[in-house]
Amino acid sequence: MRELTFTAATREALTERMAVDPSIFVMGEGIGPRGGNFGTTLGLYEKHGPLRLCDTPIAERGFVGLACGAAMTGARPIVDFMFLDFILDSVGEIFNQIAKMQYMSSGRLKMPVILRGCIGIGSSAATHHSSSYYSVFAHVPGLRVIVPSNPHDAKGLFRTALRSDDPVLFLEHKNILHLKGPVPDESDEYTIPFGLANVARVGRDVTVVSLGLMLRRALEAAEKLAGEGISVEVIDLRTVAPLDMPTVLTSLKKTGRILVVDETFAPFGVGAEVIAQVNERGFDDLDAPPARLNGAHTPTPYSPTLEAAVVPSFDAIAQAIRDVVAA
Amino acid sequence: MRELTFTAATREALTERMAVDPSIFVMGEGIGPRGGNFGTTLGLYEKHGPLRLCDTPIAERGFVGLACGAAMTGARPIVDFMFLDFILDSVGEIFNQIAKMQYMSSGRLKMPVILRGCIGIGSSAATHHSSSYYSVFAHVPGLRVIVPSNPHDAKGLFRTALRSDDPVLFLEHKNILHLKGPVPDESDEYTIPFGLANVARVGRDVTVVSLGLMLRRALEAAEKLAGEGISVEVIDLRTVAPLDMPTVLTSLKKTGRILVVDETFAPFGVGAEVIAQVNERGFDDLDAPPARLNGAHTPTPYSPTLEAAVVPSFDAIAQAIRDVVAA
């Protein structure tokens, strides 16, 4: 199969869809002639012009609110934040308006808005360019929250987002954006539904649940542990809201042990929610306490030595898996 | 002991402290001559004038950012949002600036800001006047998050907040604000530290962890269940960040069963975090799956019939306790 980067994969989905759906437009800083800070819209301005590839002033709250009103009246806006950190000034528009609009209107308005941005710690981007707020957005009813770990999934999930009538947070880890992976030909119109996790590796002894960059690191750790005789099943959540617990629980039934590996903060995070649901729906399958491994609960430091210390490393993941197996 | 409302209790703490600390000032809409929408600052304008009781335009982001800069330069701002819902436009200032300022400056700046607002569902306030985002704020490092359940605690915790060099979210449920409870005389300078839960009722059979309005409802349910021969221990978290897990775990060791009752959303919420920590640190004490009971995962509807349906009722709490005991 051909190989594409994340960015090329989602750009293909966007290009394809913009050609057939004139209600789609993209807003953001530098997504016009420049093609996006990360190349998310490269080449599209030349095709569709400034109304559909709309460069904006630095007014995140403003253009998110604009996107809300546009979606209420029949357009399909995509807001491209480059770094997700810049979303915070628009949280009022997202929590109080976008997430609630379908509900407040008793389903008479739809809210087909995609909010995309890159997340994650790495490259000394420092604390204002390293955040991943997916747990925060998943706490709030009304939003879909997507965190792909490979280009294939990114494309399939982005295609679903482009057809969704719900608001979607589409979040890609900046340190894997440029990595290539197999993606089917353009003629293959596969989509991936929200709320369907992927069993990224089949194993017997322990279930590791992860997402995004950490999923990839967990897969590497699983590979290494295979050499030690530990058989690790790795589940890629792919979407944080909805959360595919049936897939997790099926795996747990087999392995009896579970570890959630997540780059972001532990408190009130993905691990907490997965573990709470495991307790509710799979307690009797547990042969050991369910565990989580997270990045440190701290703002992100700049210096490479500090930065490396706040993210779960390959070694820390491998050790956490061994610990769960031994527990 | 004399009885005061929540509002009177925190106002006493504020009055007392403003008299001795000239760096304290309050900002908000209507907290000047009007004395606050909920009476939080009644009588203080007459004493201290417009600079220390500062009425604002409707510019939540602006005055939260102002408070941040004021705290960086030696003042102690208190931002009074009336309804916490109005905080959302200032989330960028809170997450990226206020919460990170001490860290970014390597501890050379302090951040003594209090952000207060009322929370909770009730009185058909509808979806823009009913939110409680404590789980969201507790996910982010750098913030203290306080949710008192009675006037005594409100005063003691507010006193601590008034001396804290960390940013504090001080959140009071609007449906209990006006309720009276015993509060020691003004001469009693008690404070309550952050991160210390309160065993609100001693019991044997099951631990119920709660906070805010739900804590009171849980206590009532416990009372009723005592008549059914079920002995319920009720723990009032009081602060969501930090979370006092030692108190919870000590209780669990005794009872072997635990239920978290919380008005707000289950996913990525207080119950999830408490249960995850119970799994990590008290798994062997569990005689039954730890459980949680939450409000519905939905925007808040207006009509009383709908509104009542989205909050855990007295009956639902009692039944959930019975279920955990029977499990």
Add this chain to the structure above:
Amino acid sequence: MQVIRQTEEALARSHQAGLIHGACHTYVGEEAIAAGVCAHLTHDDALFSTHRGHGHALAKGVPPRELIAELFGRVTGCSRGRGGSMHLFSPEVGMMGTSGIVGPCILQATGAGYTFKLLGKPHVGVAFFGDGASNNGAFHEGLNLAAIYQLPTIFICENNQFATEIAITYATRNADIWTKAASFGMPGVCVDGNDSVAVWQAAGEAIARARSGGGPTLIECKTYRTRAHAEGMRDGGYRSAEDVEKWKARDPIKMLAARMPQEQAEFAAIEADVKALVEEAVAFAKASPYPDGITATEHIYA
């Protein structure tokens, strides 16, 4: 204006009677603005408003019975009982929603203008908001975006002099809000908000310009609310009784009537018709059922 006035007065009475469960901000004294602007709009034009939105909903075509039923929390309300006073939705007539949060309607109307321009439709987006909202960042960002993209969006600032109890002269050192349009290179207009004909004229020009690709306009309507900020709230201390009386004398309904002395009979007939309409609407609302609690979590997702 009669529909708005009489519905509001019925709502105020109903609030006192305990029939309204949540907040209720009336529009009494400001009716000329909604009436004057909405006279130019069709159901395809998109209106966005804020906490004081009853008048806008009615002027845009929401029947009084649906508005009253909504405030009574009934399933027959325009938001099916989910919304209440501050969350009025009737997309069928282009009433795209009110908000309990000050600010967003400005941005959403800008977004509606964006859709209409993108899809080549001749409609306009209209935002109604108070003087209080003009000091909010949403005003700055929304007006600027509408200006640079030259969107068909009309910004109606209802300057009733106060945000709750905070005077606009306290909240800004430049209380001529229309002059702020200059920051965005946008036309700014000031009208007497109690003069329905003046509002109608100014709105007509701005809307015609917007429909023909001439971009957005900010219209400041100087007005006054003659009831308390919200029903049940005190209304003293921050403004004088004389001021209230002075403005009551400038009642927009009376002002229109005074303008057309030959039409007194017509006005009286309208008043009587509306009285019957509103009475029927209250009865309808009272008789309507509450929504079933089991439906409380419907419509969160598409």
Add this chain to the structure above:
Amino acid sequence: MQVIRQTEEALARSHQAGLIHGACHTYVGEEAIAAGVCAHLTHDDALFSTHRGHGHALAKGVPPRELIAELFGRVTGCSRGRGGSMHLFSPEVGMMGTSGIVGPCILQATGAGYTFKLLGKPHVGVAFFGDGASNNGAFHEGLNLAAIYQLPTIFICENNQFATEIAITYATRNADIWTKAASFGMPGVCVDGNDSVAVWQAAGEAIARARSGGGPTLIECKTYRTRAHAEGMRDGGYRSAEDVEKWKARDPIKMLAARMPQEQAEFAAIEADVKALVEEAVAFAKASPYPDGITATEHIYA
């Protein structure tokens, strides 16, 4: 200006050499502004800046070695390696911080003004921000708050014509940012941002007024950055090479030198001194240790 220029050039070279791990936005071409403003400030005045903050930190008194070490990620950096280019803190000299987010510095400087007014101190808060920030809601809310409370805060808008690659003439229909002060009833001033004397004069007046209770001022400095938005980024497409050359000819250092032809020797001596200073600073930074990973979670709470 020499300290800023030469430090920035050293940083640009270091970036190419891989010594800087994260972003690096240089201030080359805009030095006259920081120099002209900060000449009026003491360490008790509070300065707040944004992603392009090296020049402000240096002008406020942060030694080049601490700035360079910070960008090299060393523990001897002004933020102890926690911050990097966009998070420069040195409260000891009144450098209260830069931010990777556009906008907050405007509000924080307003807050500093509030503290100084509240506590009766004669200091000022100063915000430096770009043209891009002027379209953000923080500009509207911050300037309005400073105006209504008459705070001792100075707003320095560095209009270098672009926000990354977006021209200010695209991002607003009124690119004369100083005129927007009128919305807030605040004095607005426009100066040639490449003329250090003109900046120095305008800032001096505004700061003196602020210190004596006369309230805030907005000063727009028209200028240009002559390097790419950030080191390592392309710099084509959105602006012409001729424009860059035209502005290079208006180099603020050369302009000052041209003004005082009799001081050539002095200027040359300064240039040489600074060269030595910056070389020493780079060496110091290179020799400094990285922070210990174990300290990564310190200082989150007081």
